[in-house]
Amino acid sequence: MADSHANNGGRIRRRSFIKKLFLAAASLVVPGTTYAKGVLGRLRKWIVDDSYDPNDHYWGMGIDINKCIGCGRCVDACKTENDVPREPFFFRTWVERYRIFEDNEVLVDSPGGAMEGFRNTAEDEETVIRSFFVPKMCNQCDNPPCVQVCPVGATFKTPDGVVLVDTDYCIGCRYCIQACPYGARFLHPVTHTAEKCTFCYHRVTQGLRPACVEVCPTQARIFGETKKRASPLVRFMRMNKVSVLKPALNTEPKVFYANLDMQVR
């Protein structure tokens, strides 16, 4: 009966045609809505939340050795901004003092990471032929060894070139701390997870500069886009002869130093 009802001499009846049409349309509801949601989400990101698209940026930093006065305000500001433990051996950024003596002996010190600046020491009385300060931090390598060695994918490079740590996912195995050739990572004494400079990612994504750049009184630190013409960093790289730390390691750092001495490692 039903068959004869539906199949009226080889012709499809209108009622059954419409039924089947609805059924076919209904089968598309699930994939359709998922797809639409995705498109809407992307559209909303474009239209409503147009503030930050990581694919539009590629961040880097410039540090002019000739301008650094070793006041350590960057170290202090970094600790405040990022709740880095105040103990003098946990640093996301620190400042080193290089003193090169007449016999080419090199003395590097960083008392308390320069959190409270530097003081004169007995070595200053000896014949120092040149001396300067070098701010150090994570170099935000383009080819980061720390990301390669992480066994759980807890550290990664964002589309805008910043190397971040996933604190919830980090197992605290310390591989990345060993792998970093710049000594820029440490294990947080409370969470027991890896910690490092984030270029103040929470500030940068809101259009602010990193805290260390914000407070540098002599503008020794410059922050900006590496690939856009109109960027303070590109200007810095045009006006100065720049180099990076340990170029032979092929880590391709995005922290560029101007007036770097050959003794700096």
Next chain:
Amino acid sequence: MTRSPSRIPEQATRLIILLVVAVTALVTARAILIPDDFGEYGHFRSSAIDENISVPIKYAGQAICADCHDDVVEVKEVGYHRGVACEVCHGPAAAHVEDEESVELRVPRGRGYCPLCHEYLPSRPTGFPQVVSASHNPIQPCVRCHEPHDPTPPETPQECSACHATIARTKSVSHHAYVDCTQCHETPDEHKISPRVSIPSKPNSRAFCGGCHGRGADAPPGTPSVNMTDHGGNYVCWQCHYPHLPQAR
């Protein structure tokens, strides 16, 4: 009984069941253990980016200070401290921006803060203004002479010690502590404005010192006196006696 070739042997069935169980367990475990958003952009959880972004901001940034303190910013913008952001000295200000009534920022008025940048260190770049704070107007707070927002002193310092601190310190513990600088150095007022153009005088003869230390000179009682004709031969006095610390040998 002969088995039909199409029938699956029993051991194979067991193996297949085991395999199915193992694969199901693996897939289930993977689905449970790996977060949903892992691998969306790369070998990491994409929500980790949001967690990094959601850190609260402490340093508000210089631009926002001008909204309320435009008078101070106006002064600072033309002074030597124009490149020094407000939060360098006043500390992180985001909480103060949120609630300016209950959160007050620090105001470093003591002598300890300015030397962080301005204490003399041989490692500092040449040309950066530095002082030896032990001899640069000791004890006095920096803000007495230098308005931090425009640190050029508003008045030319009246005391010689403001610039000649090392000499002033030496003299202050010497027998000449109560001899004014101007008693030996005639100082034109112009010297305080352009110190290298008009230079104060220096005594140039034995007779000048003899004015106090010669026999029968008009000097306070107890002043050591010598016979100027035979004391020291042809040498001028300051070849043996350092006038700012005459008791030294």
